[in-house]
Amino acid sequence: MAGWTIESPQRLTVDDPVVRLDVRLISGRLNVVATDGPVRIDVTQVGRRPVLIDHADGRLVIRQERGRGWSGVLGWFRSMHRFPRVNVSVAVPADTLADLSMVAGQLVASGLRRQTRVDVVAGQITLMALGGNTTATITSGPVEALGVRGDLSLETVSGEVILADSAAERVRAQTVSGAITCDLDNPRRSDITLTTISGSITVRVREDSDLTVRLNTASGRITSGFPQVHTSTFPLPSSEGVLGAGEGKLWASATSGSIALLARAVDDDGEELP
Structure with missing residues (x-):
């Protein structure tokens, strides 16, 4: 086991193999990217409490020390002023299982292809070019x-959900208060469910899509670019x-x-038109 403070x-x-990454940060910015080289950790900003890093049995753990007397998320928020922002960047193999959490800040994950x-x-939260289960x-x-x-699967209580250039086979996007905007390029037999309580839904799919569509709103207007x-x-x-x-399913509520529901034009060869 190796450890750093x-x-x-x-x-x-980190020269030893990493198959799982667990990150627990309080406040700041986290950037996790896939790499073909060795595992690298770059900490460019540290608060008054150190960042703790441990590696054992293929598992890499990065966390901020919380101190005594914390009790759940409420304790985290009460103590936020004592924990200045940290900036952490991590490069791991694309097949790494990643479990990433943060109380307050910006989190970016890109290139991972197994489970995030x-x-x-x-x-x-920004997710780019991920595969597997996200x-x-x-x-x-x-x-x-x-x-x-x-x-x-994407979920927010208060905030916007944006999907672009998505070719996911299964999409679940849900928000309580906020809009959902999607530009989808999903394969056959894809399963797409979009749900918002208070907010609009705008979804664009290829005009040659294979989808069974069902759109419902209790209070609002529905428009479609497909006859x-x-x-x-x-x-x-x-x-x-x-x-x-x-063959696929698109449910929006x-x-x-x-x-x-908007149509994205394609030419006779299936290529998108500008």
């Missing part, structure tokens, strides 16, 4: 997923239809907000 900016290289779990209380939860703030594949999707206003606004062979 980081009290000032420092760069480390992200949890932030207040701040911002789950991201944030209480207050936006979450963005760019070029993500595999199985994707195959027919809209009814009684008893509540809803739209249903089948695109292509209908808003309690208070509008839903827009």
Whole structure:
């Protein structure tokens, strides 16, 4: 087992294998990227309490020391002023299992392709070019997923959800208060569910998509760029239809907000048009 106590900016290289990464930070910025080289940890800013790093049996743990007397998230918020921001960047193999959490700040994860779990209380989450199974939860703030594949689940209580260039086979996006904006390029038999309580949903898919579509809103307007999707206003606004062979599923539901389904043009060879 190897361990480090980081009290000032420092760069480390871990030569032993890493198959799992666990990060627990209080306040600051975390950037996790995939690499083909050795595992690297770059701490560029440290608060009054050190950053603790441990490595054993293929598991790399990075955390901020919390001190005594903390009790759950409420204790974290009460003590935030005592813990200045830290900046940590970690480069690990793409197949690393990652479990990343932060109380307040910005978290970026990119290039991982097996399983990634992200949890932030207040701040911002950005996910780029991930694969495998990805789950991201944030209480207050936006979450963005760019070029993500595999199985994707995004949830925010108060904040916006943005997906772009997504080719995930399964998408679950949910927000209590906030908009959902999606640009999807999903494969056949994909399963997409978008839900918001208070906010709008805008989703764009290829015009040659194979999806069974169902759109529902309790209070709002539904618009569609596909003539195959027919809209009814009684008893509540809803739209249903089948695109292509209908092998996949697109369900979108808003309690208070509008839903827009847009078509992205492609040419005869299936290439997107500008």
